[in-house]
Amino acid sequence: AQKVTQAQTEISVVEKEDVTLDCVYETRDTTYYLFWYKQPPSGELVFLIRRNSFDEQNEISGRYSWNFQKSTSSFNFTITASQVVDSAVYFCALSEFSNTGGFKTIFGAGTRLFVKA
């Protein structure tokens, strides 16, 4: 069964600190996709990254980096030199192909990040 666990409910850091948001997933499929979304106070979920199950390369985009490890079923997200604008709720999500057609995506409960000036 699909499951996404974000064990950290809230994290508070001071600006310029590095912070890692954890994501652990469960799936029986060999083909699946993992995502991170950001939800600022305005409410809209903003796509950050997609990773498929066959690509374990880590990725860096500016201050953001992602560490995908199939051996531990984890897809962690690190923000380097955090800024106040990074304050938001971050969701990890898992997509599996559904027998009803298309992909079915479930989201973790989210991690609320507070970055203090």
Place this chain on the structure above:
Amino acid sequence: EAEVAQSPRYKITEKSQAVAFWCDPISGHATLYWYRQILGQGPELLVQFQDESVVDDSQLPKDRFSAERLKGVDSTLKIQPAELGDSAMYLCASSPESGDYYNHYGYTFGSGTRLTVV
């Protein structure tokens, strides 16, 4: 940049009343999703459309919720009658994929409709 449009942005309604939300996905996106997000939780899928057809509505409380996407473009989600527990953010998302197993692009979300039932 193309957006998913949702309206209204906020809605306050009394319990037992009917309420409707509208979503216009990005042009050309075949797949449309309605998610419900209760405060402090992650989004949960209510219904998924592929063009005008419902692909998955297993989590939709069909006794009071209905959804349609008649021409395979915009969509309406309705609740009748609304209950206090329906207070949540209702998010619409769209995706360009057409059900291909090997391609999944993720979703573009709208800004949501925040529903408060009093």
